[in-house]
Amino acid sequence: MRAAGPRRHSRVRESDHVRAHVETKVRGIRGQLVTQQPGGEAAGAAAELQHHRGLREGAVGRKGVEGAALAEGSRVLGAADEIVEPSRLPVSDEPLRHSEVILLASPQRLAVAVLRRGCRLAPAGGGCPHSSERRLPPAPEVPEASLRIEPFFVEQWMNAHETTATWNIAETCVHSLTLDELLELSGDADGVLRRLRETWLGYGEITGSPRLRAAIAALYGARITADHVLTANGAIGANFLALYALVEPGTTVVSVQPTYQQLFSVPESLGAEVRELRLREEDGYLPDVDALRALTDERTRLLVLNNPNNPTGALIDEPLLREIVEVARERDAWLVCDEVYRRLEHEPGTTAPSVADLYEKGVSSGSMSKSYSLAGLRTGWVAGPREVIERCLDVRDYTTISAGVLDDALATVALEHVDAVLERSLEIVRGNLAAVDAWIAREPRLRYVRPRAGTTALVRYDYDVPSVDFCQSMFDLNGAFVMPGIAFGEEHSFRLGYACARDVLEGGLDAVSAYLRSLEG
Numbered sequence: 001m002r003a004a005g006p007r008r009h010s011r012v013r014e015s016d017h018v019r020a021h022v023e024t025k026v027r028g029i030r031g032q033l034v035t036q037q038p039g040g041e042a043a044g045a046a047a048e049l050q051h052h053r054g055l056r057e058g059a060v061g062r063k064g065v066e067g068a069a070l071a072e073g074s075r076v077l078g079a080a081d082e083i084v085e086p087s088r089l090p091v092s093d094e095p096l097r098h099s100e101v102i103l104l105a106s107p108q109r110l111a112v113a114v115l116r117r118g119c120r121l122a123p124a125g126g127g128c129p130h131s132s133e134r135r136l137p138p139a140p141e142v143p144e145a146s147l148r149i150e151p152f153f154v155e156q157w158m159n160a161h162e163t164t165a166t167w168n169i170a171e172t173c174v175h176s177l178t179l180d181e182l183l184e185l186s187g188d189a190d191g192v193l194r195r196l197r198e199t200w201l202g203y204g205e206i207t208g209s210p211r212l213r214a215a216i217a218a219l220y221g222a223r224i225t226a227d228h229v230l231t232a233n234g235a236i237g238a239n240f241l242a243l244y245a246l247v248e249p250g251t252t253v254v255s256v257q258p259t260y261q262q263l264f265s266v267p268e269s270l271g272a273e274v275r276e277l278r279l280r281e282e283d284g285y286l287p288d289v290d291a292l293r294a295l296t297d298e299r300t301r302l303l304v305l306n307n308p309n310n311p312t313g314a315l316i317d318e319p320l321l322r323e324i325v326e327v328a329r330e331r332d333a334w335l336v337c338d339e340v341y342r343r344l345e346h347e348p349g350t351t352a353p354s355v356a357d358l359y360e361k362g363v364s365s366g367s368m369s370k371s372y373s374l375a376g377l378r379t380g381w382v383a384g385p386r387e388v389i390e391r392c393l394d395v396r397d398y399t400t401i402s403a404g405v406l407d408d409a410l411a412t413v414a415l416e417h418v419d420a421v422l423e424r425s426l427e428i429v430r431g432n433l434a435a436v437d438a439w440i441a442r443e444p445r446l447r448y449v450r451p452r453a454g455t456t457a458l459v460r461y462d463y464d465v466p467s468v469d470f471c472q473s474m475f476d477l478n479g480a481f482v483m484p485g486i487a488f489g490e491e492h493s494f495r496l497g498y499a500c501a502r503d504v505l506e507g508g509l510d511a512v513s514a515y516l517r518s519l520e521g
């Protein structure tokens, strides 16, 4: 009935014994430097590494171990006479952009160091503060189930501050509606309430009610029907389903960055080599198609976009998106695009194109949270080819069963009155962005690429303060709450969420200005 999805356990084929062995070790001892003496096994592993991966003795490469579940930027030191000590690792002044796995193999021992993102490789005696140089006794075999994932910086920063912030200008949702306001927008509050009261509180339709899926499908072109839509627990649930369904270990995934961390950390945790396509300020944070093409190879199965982009608010127009689709097509790769900010374009008459409309292997995720200002409904979706919907369903059976029936009913009300909901949202974001523009113009040491869509902007500052310190000390001073740019690998910047209530935005911008004055003082 369903197309065969990727078989995750297929990576442990007999001929891949060494690869599987290495993967297991990498996953099991994250955060530590470990040496092991598994006798012949390590000698075999070292020989295999050299033989199969073409690594020269002592070589340091950025290519990682082909097919192994190492993070992007992983470095492999081939077979060496001795284990290389951390103090002899290459020195770098730049904080690491990704966690790095460093695998050292000698005829006697395997050693693996995992260096956390943000740390530096210091000269002799320094070392990474997050990687222990402790030597441990041989680690027990760790099953694959112990797979780890990077902590989600953005969500953790939000969780830590959002309830105590005075001025929450970090939030990315359009100022949320109350239930009363939604009923009001429907124009039929009594009818909606009556239907809610009569709702049968079972699991409901497993894939989402046909009425909701039809309303979601109407946000796309003719290719997407209700059968091409699957509801999920927010866009975060939708992204997870799509990524879990489509990422195969040992393949390469290219993801834009800066973006929502989930989009590259989940593929990384599933054993893909994630390559970062950095969006640059000088390009208006739009993807460079040649750079994208150069990052792909014959192992590329998936490209990941986020359009409109969080945090920059950049918008990929249809001609550029079609060029990106061509790159995906050349590799016969899936193209997943997080489109949670779609329909929040600032230029009247502009709508962000969807990958689901432009590409036969395009998969779009969306939700009620941002553009439709109903995050509390926790309703999102995947829209794409039937094959993907079926693969996602197989995953979703393990995580969701079905989305809540009341959420489903209220999301249906909102999307059946989508014009009224969006009119309110657009009024908020367009009006608020004008206020941000005026504020940026008054602050000579701030700059930004004006967002073309969405609810966020990446604001760069000209003060010699790391972004976490900047944001935390501002929060401590006056409760102004923004997101450190380092969450997106962009130092000396912060993400501003400007779709909040106007009084919160204005109070927040004043509070940021007061903090800037304190830095100058």
Ligand SMILES: Cc1ncc(COP(=O)(O)O)c(C=O)c1O
Binding pocket: 172, 233, 234, 235, 236, 237, 260, 306, 310, 338, 340, 366, 367, 368, 369, 370, 375, 379, 380
């Ligand atoms: C790009 C992006 N995707 C997904 C999400 C998750 O949104 P939700 O699960 O509320 O739909 C967010 C939230 O900030 C986001 O910015």
